[in-house]
Amino acid sequence: MSNNMLEINGLKKYFPINKGFFKKKVGDVKAVDDISFTLERGTTLAIVGESGSGKTTLAKTIMRFYDPTEGTINFDDRDITNIDQKELKLLRQQMQMVHQDPSTSLNPRKKIRDILEAPLLIHKVGNKQQREARIRELINLVELPEEFLNRNPHSLSGGQKQRIGIARALALNPKLVVLDEPTSALDVSVQAKIITLLRDLQKKLNLTYIFITHDLSLVRNFADQVAVMYLGSVVEYSDVETLYNHPLNPYTQSLLSSIPVVNENESKMLPNKIPLEGEIPSPTKMPEGCKFHTRCPYATEKCKQRPELEITKYGSRVSCHFAEDISEGKVKAGIR
């Protein structure tokens, strides 16, 4: 058994753009555009980036909800890039997803017991008695009272619903859990509880997490590795401490600098404000060269060539022609 739960190599997912009466293909949405990384067992990778940067598509391609356009996916020491439907069904037990909005991801007409039993039934796990035992185990795992099993989702608070969403994802003993913005619909007071629960579960069950978020303030607390995505590409990949101490890609810096902090001390920990120009371009009209150049305050002529992800002196991988200069403080935002 290797140390890695996941090994992703050159992964691409393109969606065709079809136009006109004959639905002729006129181009591609490059939602995931050549991504490689490894993820160690029992650790958490955070995927961070603006809406539309391809976070969910990346996760869904890894889980094989989409067929990859190119590249390979190794999961649990096995190449799953091309496995067939039958094998996929077995694979799904080992990879689960927790969705963003707990109110819409749970069927309101079902009892909590039925919601938790569904995955066990689909995958034909155990007899009635064994399933009931598993359901009780699950509800205890997410620290809710067993009485809740007889209730409907609508009588639960947002945080309680998300606990049910987590319990359902754990029903089949997965190895990898994708958390797609699991707390973004919740109050901070509840978010803190859910994050604590997820961390405890990870230790207890040795889970590997992919944690999707656009909130960088949550990442340091929760993740081991971070991949910052922009328009389908990873622009910075590093361990979480390095990311906070030495963010080298201008896009990462701008994301960090826009975290709304609550006091002066915290705001001193942020990089200087990086004013982003305009909005994220449409992925159907991907900018030539560095994808970020239309908004980057450091952009020069050189940025008309696409930068590669290169390893930095801090051990992170960063794609920017000026990562080195920025790390040595030679470049300041807006000056050049």
Add this chain to the structure above:
Amino acid sequence: MMSKVLLSIEDLKVHFTSYEGTAKIINGVNIHLNEGEVISIVGESGCGKSVTVRSILGLVPTPPAKYVGGEILFENRNILKFTKDEMQKMRGQDISMIFQDPMTALNPVFTIGEQLMDVYMWKGKKRNILSRVNKKLKQEAYSRAIEVLEKMRIPDPTAIMKRYPVELSGGMRQRIVIAMALMHTPKLLIADEPGTALDVSVQDQILIELKRLVKEEGISMIFITHNLGVARIISDRVYVMYAGEVVEEGDAKTIFEESYHPYTNGLLASIPKLDGSMGDGIDGRIPNFLNPPVGCRFYDRCTERKSVCKDTRPDLINLLNKRKVACHLYSEGRN
């Protein structure tokens, strides 16, 4: 310098009746806003932020709501006593509101330009197909729309005017909705969690623009958010609400540096810090409004509660540093 008070909500009490009984939701809220000032209201969802501000515009349906006490004074006139006509006039001219979801505020079948101009020409009234608009008014509306879009720093305003809402990104739609609310230069702008559906980076840009604009135009603003960091950036003063009551009030720059109320403390501790630390959150949830605690409404969830808290409601008292807090741990005038 004493600034003039534009709006003051005095001891507002709102109940909601249903077959289950009477929910005593808003329980004596006091909020005031000076001319040119920006205030934020923060608190968990369900604590009454929207009911409070929607009351200012008469947008809370009665029934089920019932105004059982207090008044809302806008330029010294009690809004709660307004006739329908007076209310409509105020909505079209003096007070504008921005809602959470920009898509609900925009009509998908009209262009951005048509919608912006409509707001200007019809002043909050229903669009009347029969009454014709004169050319001059239309010209005026067009120039004003361009002007507002430029002020929002929206690139290429003339092109945007011709687009439909679905063709725009979430961030751009939010900007348009803000522009729409500013077409008349209202005296008061109410923003109910705008941008919560947006990314942190986009939200940050929009908030900076919004703050700059209201300050430039001298517009007062009430900003609702559940993000304390956002409240700190955008406002001059902050009100913390819990279960239909104001529990703490203070200067935006200092309120979160040193907070007093156990609820504010709990919220602050829940926020993930940049150094990677994060508190435990707050146990429990907002009390049932059908049968709320008679004393402090935070009693069930408070880790510092005393026996007096169970039966006696704490008043909002003044501390020395312009801070107000409603909690039995503190007494008037101390620090």
